[in-house]
Amino acid sequence: xxxxxxxxxxxxxxxxxxxxxxxxxxxxxxxxxxxxxxxxxxxxxxxxxxxxxxxxxxxxxxxxxxxxxxxxxxxxxxxxxxxxxxxxxxxxxxxxxxxxxxxxxxxxxxxxxxxxxxxxxxxxxxxxxxxxxxxxxxxxxxxxxxxxxxxxxxxxxxxxxxxxxxxxxxxxxxxxxxxxxxxxxxxxxxxxxxxxxxxxxxxxxxxxxxxxxxxxxxxxxxxxxxxxxxxxxxxxxxxxxxxxxxxxxxxxxxxxxxxxxxxxxxxxxxxxxxxxxxxxxxxxxxxxxxxxxxxxxxxxxxxxxxxxxxxxxxxxxxxxxxxxxxxxxxxxxxxxxxxxxxxxxxxxxxxxxxxxxxxxxxxxxxxxxxxxxxxxx
Amino acid sequence: xxxxxxxxxxxxxxxxxxxxxxxxxxxxxxxxxxxxxxxxxxxxxxxxxxxxxxxxxxxxxxxxxxxxxxxxxxxxxxxxxxxxxxxxxxxxxxxxxxxxxxxxxxxxxxxxxxxxxxxxxxxxxxxxxxxxxxxxxxxxxxxxxxxxxxxxxxxxxxxxxxxxxxxxxxxxxxxxxxxxxxxxxxxxxxxxxxxxxxxxxxxxxxxxxxxxxxxxxxxxxxxxxxxxxxxxxxxxxxxxxxxxxxxxxxxxxxxxxxxxxxxxxxxxxxxxxxxxxxxxxxxxxxxxxxx
Numbered sequence: 001x002x003x004x005x006x007x008x009x010x011x012x013x014x015x016x017x018x019x020x021x022x023x024x025x026x027x028x029x030x031x032x033x034x035x036x037x038x039x040x041x042x043x044x045x046x047x048x049x050x051x052x053x054x055x056x057x058x059x060x061x062x063x064x065x066x067x068x069x070x071x072x073x074x075x076x077x078x079x080x081x082x083x084x085x086x087x088x089x090x091x092x093x094x095x096x097x098x099x100x101x102x103x104x105x106x107x108x109x110x111x112x113x114x115x116x117x118x119x120x121x122x123x124x125x126x127x128x129x130x131x132x133x134x135x136x137x138x139x140x141x142x143x144x145x146x147x148x149x150x151x152x153x154x155x156x157x158x159x160x161x162x163x164x165x166x167x168x169x170x171x172x173x174x175x176x177x178x179x180x181x182x183x184x185x186x187x188x189x190x191x192x193x194x195x196x197x198x199x200x201x202x203x204x205x206x207x208x209x210x211x212x213x214x215x216x217x218x219x220x221x222x223x224x225x226x227x228x229x230x231x232x233x234x235x236x237x238x239x240x241x242x243x244x245x246x247x248x249x250x251x252x253x254x255x256x257x258x259x260x261x262x263x264x265x266x267x268x269x270x271x272x273x274x275x276x277x278x279x280x281x282x283x284x285x286x287x288x289x290x291x292x293x294x295x296x297x298x299x300x301x302x303x304x305x306x307x308x309x310x311x312x313x314x315x316x317x318x319x320x321x322x323x324x325x326x327x328x329x330x331x332x333x334x335x336x337x338x339x340x341x342x343x344x345x346x347x348x349x350x351x352x353x354x355x356x357x358x359x360x361x362x363x364x365x366x367x368x369x370x371x372x373x374x375x376x377x
Numbered sequence: 378x379x380x381x382x383x384x385x386x387x388x389x390x391x392x393x394x395x396x397x398x399x400x401x402x403x404x405x406x407x408x409x410x411x412x413x414x415x416x417x418x419x420x421x422x423x424x425x426x427x428x429x430x431x432x433x434x435x436x437x438x439x440x441x442x443x444x445x446x447x448x449x450x451x452x453x454x455x456x457x458x459x460x461x462x463x464x465x466x467x468x469x470x471x472x473x474x475x476x477x478x479x480x481x482x483x484x485x486x487x488x489x490x491x492x493x494x495x496x497x498x499x500x501x502x503x504x505x506x507x508x509x510x511x512x513x514x515x516x517x518x519x520x521x522x523x524x525x526x527x528x529x530x531x532x533x534x535x536x537x538x539x540x541x542x543x544x545x546x547x548x549x550x551x552x553x554x555x556x557x558x559x560x561x562x563x564x565x566x567x568x569x570x571x572x573x574x575x576x577x578x579x580x581x582x583x584x585x586x587x588x589x590x591x592x593x594x595x596x597x598x599x600x601x602x603x604x605x606x607x608x609x610x611x612x613x614x615x616x617x618x619x620x621x622x623x624x625x626x627x628x629x630x631x632x633x634x635x636x637x638x639x640x641x642x643x644x645x646x647x648x649x650x651x652x653x654x655x656x657x658x659x660x661x662x663x664x665x666x667x668x
Contacts, residue, residue, distance in 0.1 A: 126653055148638055350479075353475065
């Protein structure tokens with residue numbers, strides 16, 4: 001604050017311009033990414049995966065960082081979102097022995113997100129009563145519940161053996177799958193993976209913008225008030241129970257969307273066989289928490305950076321293993337792609353807590369501050 | 378009836394192991410208010426030492442080394458936490474997650490496809506009493522658990538360390554002013570947590586206990602210590618023991634009478650019910666908010 005008072009005012013308009021240009025360049029690069037990577041679809045898959053982590057991570061940073069409610073239940077809502085989408089949009093002709101409602105896919109995505117939000121809301125009475133670590137472990141019970149339900153409700157989930165195929169996404173009759181002839185951008189055919197990239201990008205941008213808006217607005221202030229001091233928040237007229245319930249609902253809806261994306265990305269909806277490996281397991285709880293910590297608790301852009309570190313590195317190493325034969329010597333007991341990625345993000349979490357508790361967001365702020373100082377000199 | 382007795386004994390045995398883990402958890406929480414998410418990696422580290430050393434120095438020697446090793450890892454985490462000056466308790470809990478990820482991945486990698494069982498002297502040798510077959514692992518776990526828990530409570534009640542520990546849990550600043558070295562109390566708490574995890578793994582990574590060898594499966598089972606500690610109340614040592622027993626019995630009985638897949642969910646559902654009725658656990662101190 002004192003900076004703006006004591007120093008020359010012209011500095012104020014320069015920063016937003018840099019920011020706007022930077023954002024525009026970033027968006028153009030993201031939109032042109034399928035062209036940039038060309039036929040290397042594996043890179044596109046990597047980028048899609050980062051967006052899944054980003055959407056889920058934003059949802060988690062809102063509840064853990066902004067509202068101060070520790071939640072480890074994210075994988076449960078991912079599973080719920082994936083299964084809901086498959087059930088709502090499923091074609092009875094393709095999966096005759098599973099529940100399939102054959103909704104239009106876009107409606108099914110919205111339906112899946114709403115279902116996740118409502119289940120999150122249903123968890124709110126528990127969330128309203130318990131705090132801190134008690135809440136974290138209580139939310140862990142949802143992951144175990146999801147594991148069991150996923151295994152026992154085979155008619156919805158397809159069971160742990162084979163799972164069920166997620167219905168192809170389509171929008172106003174335009175299918176997100178391979179077609180001939182395919183539209184092209186600069187000579188690159190826009191096929192299934194390219195189309196999914198644009199879909200994911202749209203989801204992620206929507207998720208990002210909504211989260212930023214929420215954080216900056218009235219609801220974000222209410223979250224932070226509840227996080228910092230419940231009694232004070234209540235005294236200021238914030239309905240603590242309602243705000244907590246709202247935070248859970250929104251965070252769960254985000255996780256649900258990430259779940260739909262996971263289903264489309266994997267091209268498979270399959271519940272886990274056990275609680276410690278798989279796409280909806282405890283490992284994923286921890287990975288999402290790592291995303292949020294590395295990015296800086298409560299920071300929406302930070303969650304995106306965290307997703308790059310945690311989700312991106314893992315896929316990057318896997319890609320290296322597939323394309324360039326990294327870790328070729330690694331059989332069982334070797335240093336595999338997944339393990340190396342886990343080392344790095346585990347170490348990143350430790351280093352962040354030790355040296356920069358604000359995470360990537362704080363580092364970013366500091367860089368921006370030092371840059372603007374240089375400009376003035 | 379025979380089945381029931383068998384289930385209860387096995388459940389109590391499992392409960393004793395969970396109680397040991399939960400106790401380590403509670404001791405650390407009382408001393409430092411840090412939630413130790415790394416309990417799974419403490420367990421795996423102790424077990425790994427046993428796995429590597431048992432052919433070299435025999436099982437009993439390896440077990441002793443494993444317990445000491447796990448305790449030292451506990452101390453290492455305590456040192457890390459101490460290095461993060463100014464970080465609050467929540468950040469430190471997150472730090473333990475980071476440590477847990479690293480240690481666990483490394484051990485899972487080293488063990489590879491072997492996923493060994495390490496309860497050599499007692500594993501897969503049921504005791505037959507009449508028609509009742511009792512897992513030897515669980516029976517021994519129950520005895521060892523009882524001895525250790527009794528020893529812990531005696532120490533907690535009567536030794537200087539116990540007094541210092543309780544004083545620090547009551548009021549850290551006042552205890553420090555009375556000349557209690559808080560760093561030493563904290564370090565001991567982590568050592569105990571590590572050692573208890575080192576003992577617990579001897580029974581956990583067996584065919585009798587869960588059929589999960591030394592690997593991710595056992596790491597996940599160690600997480601059951603959370604519901605155990607939470608049910609009892611995070612800051613209650615007696616609660617940890619009660620919570621452990623409740624969890625062990627719930628798991629064992631629901632696996633038989635409902636379904637094996639449901640047994641872990643059942644543990645968490647019981648915990649949810651307890652939390653809704655008593656948000657700070659059965660014996661935990663209620664959090665007061667003063668305005």
